[in-house]
Amino acid sequence: MAxxxxxxxxxxxxxxxxxxxxxFQKFLRTCVVWQLFRFVMINIKMTSLILKSHH
Amino acid sequence: xxxxxxxxxxxxxxxxxxxxxxxxGSKHEVVVVTPNSKWNWIPSNIWVGVGEMSKEEVTxxxxxxxxxxxxxxxxxxxxxxxxxxxxxxxxxxxSIEYTGQNKVGEVEExxxxxxxxxxxxxxxxxATPGLGEGTVMGEHTVSVCTADHAVHAAHELQECIxxxxxGEEQTFLIGTGHGMCTCQGxxxxxxxxxxxxxxxxxVRDKAKLIWISNESFLGDFGMGGLHFKVGGFVTSxxxxxxxxxxxxxxxxxxGAHVNKVEAGKVTYETLDGATDTQEFDFAMLIPPFAGxxxxxxxxDGSDITDxxxxxxxxxxxxxxxxxxxxxxxxxxxxxxxxxNPTYKNIFAAGIAFAPPHPxxxxxxxPNGTPITPTPPRTGMPSAMxxxxxxxxxxxxxxxxxxxTHTSCMAEMGAACVxxxxxxxxxxTAAAMTVYPIVPNFDKYPGTGRDLSNTTGEIGLAxxxxxxxxxxxFIWKAKLKPGWALIxx
Numbered sequence: 001m002a003x004x005x006x007x008x009x010x011x012x013x014x015x016x017x018x019x020x021x022x023x024f025q026k027f028l029r030t031c032v033v034w035q036l037f038r039f040v041m042i043n044i045k046m047t048s049l050i051l052k053s054h055h
Numbered sequence: 056x057x058x059x060x061x062x063x064x065x066x067x068x069x070x071x072x073x074x075x076x077x078x079x080g081s082k083h084e085v086v087v088v089t090p091n092s093k094w095n096w097i098p099s100n101i102w103v104g105v106g107e108m109s110k111e112e113v114t115x116x117x118x119x120x121x122x123x124x125x126x127x128x129x130x131x132x133x134x135x136x137x138x139x140x141x142x143x144x145x146x147x148x149x150s151i152e153y154t155g156q157n158k159v160g161e162v163e164e165x166x167x168x169x170x171x172x173x174x175x176x177x178x179x180x181x182a183t184p185g186l187g188e189g190t191v192m193g194e195h196t197v198s199v200c201t202a203d204h205a206v207h208a209a210h211e212l213q214e215c216i217x218x219x220x221x222g223e224e225q226t227f228l229i230g231t232g233h234g235m236c237t238c239q240g241x242x243x244x245x246x247x248x249x250x251x252x253x254x255x256x257x258v259r260d261k262a263k264l265i266w267i268s269n270e271s272f273l274g275d276f277g278m279g280g281l282h283f284k285v286g287g288f289v290t291s292x293x294x295x296x297x298x299x300x301x302x303x304x305x306x307x308x309x310g311a312h313v314n315k316v317e318a319g320k321v322t323y324e325t326l327d328g329a330t331d332t333q334e335f336d337f338a339m340l341i342p343p344f345a346g347x348x349x350x351x352x353x354x355d356g357s358d359i360t361d362x363x364x365x366x367x368x369x370x371x372x373x374x375x376x377x378x379x380x381x382x383x384x385x386x387x388x389x390x391x392x393x394x395n396p397t398y399k400n401i402f403a404a405g406i407a408f409a410p411p412h413p414x415x416x417x418x419x420x421p422n423g424t425p426i427t428p429t430p431p432r433t434g435m436p437s438a439m440x441x442x443x444x445x446x447x448x449x450x451x452x453x454x455x456x457x458x459t460h461t462s463c464m465a466e467m468g469a470a471c472v473x474x475x476x477x478x479x480x481x482x483t484a485a486a487m488t489v490y491p492i493v494p495n496f497d498k499y500p501g502t503g504r505d506l507s508n509t510t511g512e513i514g515l516a517x518x519x520x521x522x523x524x525x526x527x528f529i530w531k532a533k534l535k536p537g538w539a540l541i542x543x
Binding site: 015049 | 508514
């Protein structure tokens, strides 16, 4: 199965022990429709955080 | 009529001044003392530092804004506080020395009824030999701590890009310049913006990018790390950060105290006690922060600086400064009202207050060198503190006997958006929220934080949030219509 989105990672380096985003995950990061939804969600989350933080 | 004096016009001080003027009106006096003539939206200095924004886009003149708001503005630095007055002046006062307004060097004794210390930090470049002298950055590295520094950084970056286009390889070293630094987030954002810029310029293959930090693990951020839900797991910020670095081909050196900077080379000690060097062509190393060095005097002229300020120069507030070792730390150690315990009409907000202890676990090398990130308290927490202490003071002026509002880092969240690039559809950003900033393991067993409000994600949306914050907060700081509706 093709894995073009995964660059070569040298074994036994710190980089070898990390998560690598899937091609679908990378697609979602720049998919405008999905990101518009996330934009709304992030703003709701941040507003909720602010409201919880003021005493 | 009461007089409120606010020292500093950064995020905390400017927020305090804006709300104080709004709530107190013309019946009372609000005076701001700041050595700067301009306000700076510091988070966007990152974009200035890669040449994507100009200095003018992230700064504006304070004088007209304060004139409009009815705030008395004195371009001066605070030198000392006499919280009991003196033998010749009955009321408490601050000694200030003008840095502008055609009065440079003139000294004034400014009486107050209430005082907010929001001076921010001294950029302590002098703590690391070669990083700079005192508060002045040296010639070997660059900084993005001020808009002017960021303009200089962008110029140096362009020089490197020119060399790479001519075929030379360049090494970029970004991170912290001392074992006791904070503000890793700014350096974190800067390295990703540089990486993005180099890709845009078509020279990424000529660059080696290295992160150097006093964090004991990537993603500590001075908060002992955090956890959030990703892909069905509760994942550590260590995994999140390492994944980001690996994906972009960045190397990292962690648990490092930079102890010397020379032309093109840093020497550093790591937590295992080893000493090593790293060569660079371009280095942006954040300096450690210290208090601005104000003194305090009693009525008889005796030095009471130790009563008002902690040894690092930050102001003592209602924190538990005797918590002892890491194992004994609790969320309740953190200050709530930010009121000075000795002088009840003095408050501190933002970086100027003395934290009870770090949030990250203190670590020391076998040689005895401490390497521990200090707690982050810039940006959103600073603004919330500035507003809360102002609300308390306004209520006290109107008759309340004690502070009515709290702003505790163990009960407050923070949002951090780290961009990579500036275009609306190119580049991405990491958006993180954390609640509370100081983990509370009694209230949130397990990770110490509320997992429904502690989140992290990467994408264009976060990028748009960064743009939104830039414009919204500059609008708010300029006190344009509706400014008070924009939350801190």
